[in-house]
Amino acid sequence: MILLQPTREFRFPVMAECISPDVFQGKTPREIGALQVWEGNKQKALESLFKVEEATVEETVGDVTLEIVGDLRKVRRIGSGMNKGEIIIKGDVGIHLGEEMKGGKIIVQGDAESWVGSMMKGGTIEILGNAGDYLAAPYRGCVTGMKGGKIIVHGSVGTEAGAHMESGMIKIFGNAGEFAGLRMHDGAIYVKGSCMERAGACMMNGKIVIEGHLESVLPTFSIDLFRRKIKIDTSEEVEGPLYVFVGDLAENGSGKLYVSKKNNPQLSCYEKFL
């Protein structure tokens, strides 16, 4: 296992796409320390910003595990494009965590900022704290978002979680901001807490399950039926009853929005259309 520790508090953004198990594979701490990162507009060696050490003595043949301890809120693009291995972050982390990652695992024992798992294709990201806006959303202007993998957030997330999502799974155990599942094409989003308005705006397909409170459903969704329960994945099932809405009809979409009946008495007016 390789242990990284910031040597000081960063004042400027650090672009650290090289902090990834794929890059560290087969390198000695000295070689890792010589990798180049940008801090603000200066290119620097990783060792000038982080203390790098090999933490365990046990012989590991498999993939690299990487542990980073400290405040990483200014450090961007950690685990960018990673294929395998594991990153454990003990502290808060900056934007673009796990951008375009294809495999492996990232665990954050703290909060993450925006753009977690942006355009990811595979692997798992687990955040024990909160995440910022644009969870799994693609870069500005792109119309293809998350293509696979799994993101689990134990806290809350900001706006536009899962925008343009094409496949995969996002589980949010806290609350979600506005526009969850904006323009999503497929895949699944589960929100255990409450969700702000406009969930599923312009969605084409896929499903969004909201167990908590959802103030209102967009007028371009129509109620379809009741469900007793809905399966999220093999380990998780939401007990209903749940309203099932279909939309976004403004885009000719056929996405499904499942909203708990118990926590949303204000939606009971839809029942007369059933």
Place this chain on the structure above:
Amino acid sequence: MDLLIKNGFVFDPLNGVNGERMDIAVKNGSIVRDVVERKARKINALGMIVMPGGVDIHTHIAGSEVNTGRLLRPEDHFRDFERKTSVTRAGVGRSIPSTFTTGYRYARMGYTTVMNPAMAPLEAKHTHEELNDTPMVDKASYPLLGNWWFVLEYLAQGDIEQCARHIAWIMDSTKGYAIKVVNPGGLEAWGFGHNVKELDDQVPYFCTTPREIIRGLCKANTLLSLPHTIHVHTNNLGKPGNYTTTIDTMKCVEDLAANDKPVIHLTHCQFSAFKGDDWRTLESGAAEIADYMNNHNHVTMDMGQIIFTDTTTMTADGPFQYALYGLTGNKWVNHDVETETSAGIVPFRYRRKSYVHAIQWSIGLELALLIKDPWRILMTTDHPNAGPFTAYPKIIAWLISKNAREASLKRINPRARGRSLLPSIDRELSLYEIAITTRAGQAKALGLKNKGHLGPGADADLAVYSVNPETTDISRKFRSVRRAFKRAAYTIKGGEVVVKDGEVLKSVSGRTKWVDVKVSEPALITEDMKKRFRTYWTVEYENYPVYEDHLEGLEPINVKARV
């Protein structure tokens, strides 16, 4: 300093030089017969080919439309960026690179002259500002005139001479180079939510038809003796079955041709050569068009070759872009330029596995290979509509090598492969023919006297590529040819070495050409016209023209008109 490019295999089709080993001398930015060898800087081009600098007849690189495309597509920028170096500026963009990067990328491929084919007259100032910022290449713009109200009115009255004088005024006020006609009549109709379908359809609210517009502008072009012909984007572009409209368009100006000289240029012809009733039954109409082209001399064309990639489509053809938006559901920009033209932008991805896109890919190459005369079918991608210009080396490889085509054919949609004519075509273009279709032919079609050749007096714009035609079988080694054309060994612009081994050594600003037409009496500027400017334009008549101080490196081409 004088330059001497020694021992290269020179391909100079306009002077009939086909791969002869000779020296090219450069003095004061022009090509000369001889320089004093002792004093000149020598470039050893031994085992390399020397060609005139590339000329691109149709590439959207500047103007409000291109700039809106840049705004629309941040995702096009973030994957492709260039860092600043000691000589070049930083830049971004793949299908719509920023202005400086556009210039550098052209120069790296050995191109030295590019033509921006769509300039709404109202946006002329913007276009020229951007062209000023496009270094390394000489450039010019074609104002869009096929839907301009005054032109339509003059043509409805049948007053060709007055129309020609009016065009001379526009060329002067917009600093334009040639007459561009996009979907004649259709764009004005689009302003009212309609389109025109056939050449004889009435343009709503104007008593004229596309046929009259094309013929009228063609006659006006001849009266004005403009260096280029009219530059036409046909009606019905991008619709299945449109090859008949294309052939009708060529036929409708058949009688206006004299002395075997071309009178019309059909641009990005691939998009206008679709056969079939709908997208499922789409087929190639290239054979029919090529058959017509092989029997007539009055038309030049460019390919508009599809590249399988993600790109941005942008044309003045608003209704076509609307149809494309309907097909893709992608982001869409629609724009009406007051009384002049319209415009549309839609990002688009051409996929190998799509039947339609694969057929389109095949059509472009079929046109280039089935039309026998390389002087009249020129290589373009209609950048960025069918693909970015940086893909030109790929097209060169497809043209010179059947192997290259077959390698690509293997990967396309199988149904399209079955319908493609390419397996039956054995023709492989020689480097001489490549020099024609990428530079000499383009310069000739454009009427650029000093470009596209290496005779004494020509501008010293050269490209040197490291391919040895004596030792390389270009058909089998198409990959090495592709690499060579991607990164020119040397690009020389105006007598200065600006690129070496694909790296920019020096940034030079090119010149902007425009035609200064001398007419016997000036265009009628009536009070009525000024009043209409006040009523219908956001710009007053007095503020409308582009003044010469808007342009850097201005180069007027003097033309004496017959009216």
